Amino acid sequence: MSAATLRDPAGKVAGGVRASTLAERVFRIRESGIIVVLAVFVLVTTLVQPRFLSLANIQFILVDTTVFALLALGETMVVVTRNVDLSIGSVLGLSAYLSANLFTVSPGIPIPVVFLAGLGIGLACGLVNGILVAGGRVPSLVVTLATLYIIRGIDILIVGGKEVVAASLPGAFLQIPKATVFGIPDIAIVVAAVIGVGAYYMRTFRSGRDLYAVGSNPEAARLAGIPVGRRVFTAFCVSGGIAGVAGVLWAAQYGTINSGAGTGYELQVVSAVVVGGVAIFGGSGTVVGAALGALLLSTISSALYVLGISPFWDQAIWGFLLIVAIALDQTITERLTSALRMRRTRHE
Amino acid sequence: MSAAGDVAGDGQDRETPAGDVAPGGTGPEPRSPGEVVLELRHAVKSFGAVRALVDGSVELRAGEVHALLGENGAGKSTLVKILAGVYQPDSGTLLVGGQPVTLHSPAAAKAAGIAVIYQEPTLFPDLTVAENMFIGRQPLRSGRRIDRREMREEAAKIFKRLGVPLDPARIARGLSIADQQVVEIGKALSLDARVIVMDEPTAALSAAEVDRLFDVVRTLRADGAAVLFISHRLEEVFAICQRATVMRDGKHVLTDDLTGLSAADLVRAMVGRELAARPPEAGAGTPGEAVLTVDRLTSEGVFTDISFTVRSGEVVALAGLVGSGRSEVARAIFGIDRYDAGAVTVRGQDLRRASPTAAMATGIGFVPEDRRQQGLVMDMSVQQNVALASLGRLARGGLIRSSAERALASDWAVRLKIKYGRLTDPVAMLSGGNQQKVVLAKWLGRGPAVLIVDEPTRGIDVGTKAEVHHLLAELARGGVGILMISSELPEVLGVSDRILVMREGRLVAEFSHASATEEAIMSAAMGQHEEAA
Secondary structure (H helix, E strand, C coil), X not given: CCHHHHHCCCCCCCCCCCCCCHHHHHHHHHHHHHHHHHHHXXXXXXXXXXXXXXXXXXXXXXXXXXXXXXXXXXXXXXXXXXXXXXXXXXXXXXXXXXXXXXXXXXXXXXXXXXXXXXXXXXXXXXXXXXXXXXXXXCCHHHHHHHHHHHHHHHHHHHHCCCCECHHHCCHHHHHCXXXXXCCEEHHHHHHHHHHHHHHHHHHHCXXXXXXXXXXXXXXXXXXXXXXXXXXXXXXXXXXXXXXXXXXXXXXXXXXXXXXXCCCCHHHHHHHHHHHCCCCCCCCCCCHHHHHHHHHHHHHHHHHHHHHCCXXXXXXXXXXXXXXXXXXXHHHHHHHHHHHHHHHHHCCC | CCHHHHCHHHHCCCCCCCCCCCCCCCCCCCCCXXXXXXXXXXXXXXXXXXXXXXXXXXXXXXXXXXXXXXCCCCCHHHHXXXXXXXXXXXXXXXXXXXXXXXXXXXXXXXXXXXXXXCCCCCCCCCCEHHHHHHCCCCCEEHHHEECHHHHHHHHHHXXXXXXXXXXXXXXXXXXXXXXXXXXXXXXXXXXXXXXXEEECCCCCCCHHHHHHHHHXXXXXXXXXXEEEEXXXXXXXXXXXXXXXXXXECCEEEEEEEHHHCCHHHHHHHHHCCCCCCCCXXXXXXXXXXXXXEEEEEEECCCEEEEEEEEECCCEEEEEECCCCCHHHHHHHHCCCCCCCEEEEEECCEECCCCCHHHHHHCCEEEECCCHHHHHCCCCCXXXXXXXXXXXXXXEECCEEXXXXXHHHHHHHHHHCCCCCCCCCCEHHHCCHHHHHHHHHHHHHCCCCCEEEEECCCCCCCHHHHHHHHHHHHHHHHCCCEEEEECCCHHHHHHHCCEEEEEECCEEEEEEECCCCCHHHHHHHHHCCCCCCC
16 A cells, blocks of 8 residues: 555545445454465465375364454454453353263263353353453453453363363264365354444444444543443453353363363453564454454464474474564554655644 | 534524524624523532532523633632533532533533533544444444445535534544544534534644644534633633623623623623733833853754844744744753754753753743643642642752752742642642742743743633733843744733744744734734635
């Protein structure tokens, strides 16, 4: 995008309606940036190792992404409000164990009930986060750092040295990540649909827009009569609920669940969200971008595995991408601000 | 649906003085005998032991612009926040349209038809202009989904009515303060507000922007809105308002037609004493040798080829519109921002680029535009703030001696007549004028050779303003070279020996104290292509 195109449409209001705003164009560019990085990784890896683009591997990547993409959806709703939810890894772990354990405790339990149980566990955790952040006015970084440890502690107390093994889980449950339609994993389609709904909600409903307003300028949001506390509370509940459901999916995917399930996921998800173009200080970014960030995360791990490169590089590359994303974010914001300033001061 | 489209309808049964508005007129405009739309009677508000408002009373009529005047600390802000629903008065009555109301929240104030536009508008930088106006009440289509198209069209309609070419689809980030205010006004219109409170809307605007704002205010008034206008600039009050209410020490002093009042009357009512109307005459002594030399300073896209000198004992004003690059030049000189070419010399010594430490070492002091964000550490005490720039001198063995800190602070507090409770109180507790004195004290404590002051009297009451002007003149007499940036022409004309004018990043004119007039400076600042909007 050249400076000229930014400056050109100046103050022309005329009809007053232009389909795409400058902001939307920039966001689109941010998302296409991820797609470019993704394409480069896929291309380079495939050139070295054609097996990378095999159907089996693509399916593996997509399934691997589902849990992260779901978590990224919830995390985006929180981050957009200028908060952060660090407890999601622990919530996922707790939900994974408790829900999978239901098959042992009450054999023959319907699978949807297990998913509901996971959702309930997640909601309960999100509720606590939400009350403390929105009601107690404690910074979310502190609250969710605390609940990260507390929930993991509870998990360890309950699980102890035990673990749920695949043998104790019903075949239909373990089959969930494996089912495909035309080669595409069912859960990838479901998760993509959920992401689509999330994106549409954030864009098209007042309460969704409120989330952006809260993160963009909390004080102004309060003055504008937006129920800031309620919106932040809801965001944490959604994030917790999603982490709970993701826990059940995780259990179905891995089959073996001990007290360490989901450890460290919170940071991976936060970085996927940031790489996906969501501003870490709130106010901007999309769910779709965050999901693409999660897809990139899985793709890179898979690419390195296929290429036989040490998993150490996985984290190093990921860290590098994080820095690039943040630097890019900074540059874009600065450019955008000065371009927008130009656009109005040279009017009339 | 929002009532954005039919705002004007509300005023049609009232007498609207649509045609008789003389744009840019100097005298008070004729008063319109509208009905009383809002009345606050004897409001009282205390914060702990501090009585911020003792008797807050104001009456607003439809189709009038009503000035609210008073020194800082007179209780204007408290009164405004009561009208905004931010504070609830301890006692007193508020009548809107003749009915007593209680405003529990900003939302309640909005529902009652009261919109408040703050000096620094509170927009959402990441959202579009249209969304900023309609947040929380966006027009909907089926399924409670936001109708973006409708929202943009409504916003465009309002801007058209206001005669302002703002694009509703752009995001708010990067809007000038003037445009941000226009967005806020648009929001008020879309809310169908009958009462619009403007809290020092012109403090951060250039003259051209003020003119444009006034056009908008006249439109509002012609449509039958009641506007409460708060400003420290009396010439603006006379230019736009019909009636005025003056407050002093939290009490209502007078409410009257401006036609029968002079500026001197208002000032007397505000301060309760006579003041020298004009700032002190400058240029008493003859300037000495050059203390600050700026040579062909250029920062790509910000300012170009800026050269000037400031001599010892001289006050040089840097005038121009907001956004012309004045503050940026000052920031570059002091080493806050980088520049691409040119040189800065202080007392014959070349200044290293982008190093405020180097600038301070050579004897420059810098009083920034935004004292709350840049000039002070609001949570620190008065004495810690005064000592901030002198810590090196006050420390012994790397430890700061608080006795030395206190001695320095109390010395300057007396010399600058700073009003404070205790030197250990947080500086946030001081009034705006006294805060500004603390910033000045911070630099004067270093004995600077060059003092750069950016908008030194913004948002400061008339009494303290005069004191600051005297202080600058006195410093100059003592041999300090002063570079002053100011958007207030009377201040520029009254205080400075020489006036440099910037336009779009370039120096375009220079006037001596004797040859300068408001008209000459303004036409230089705006250039021949730009008519006053």
